[in-house]
Amino acid sequence: MNKKVFPFIALGLSLFMAAVLLLGGALSGQLLMPLLAALLMSEFGFILNLVGVFLAYQSLGEARSVSVMITMVGCALMAVFFFWLGITLWPDNLAG
Numbered sequence: 001m002n003k004k005v006f007p008f009i010a011l012g013l014s015l016f017m018a019a020v021l022l023l024g025g026a027l028s029g030q031l032l033m034p035l036l037a038a039l040l041m042s043e044f045g046f047i048l049n050l051v052g053v054f055l056a057y058q059s060l061g062e063a064r065s066v067s068v069m070i071t072m073v074g075c076a077l078m079a080v081f082f083f084w085l086g087i088t089l090w091p092d093n094l095a096g
């Protein structure tokens with residue numbers, strides 16, 4: 001896989017995973033999936049997007065492109081979302 005393509009794939013996959021988690025009731029408190037599956041998806045999405053931000057930042061050094069900048073910002077926002085979602089899903093958490 002080309003390192004320049006990975007951030008785009010990471011953003012697309014994370015949008016799909018966020019939709020699955022949100023439709024699965026992650027924010028309503030009534031999960032339609034096992035808690036461990038939701039926690040694993042949020043952790044995987046967080047790590048996937050961190051790698052996407054890192055690789056997009058590296059490719060900005062070669063050539064500045066608007067699409068790469070937008071993808072990098074999108075991956076950063078999705079990483080924050082998955083981190084927040086993982087913290088709020090954790091039982092007996094301090095966030096909620």
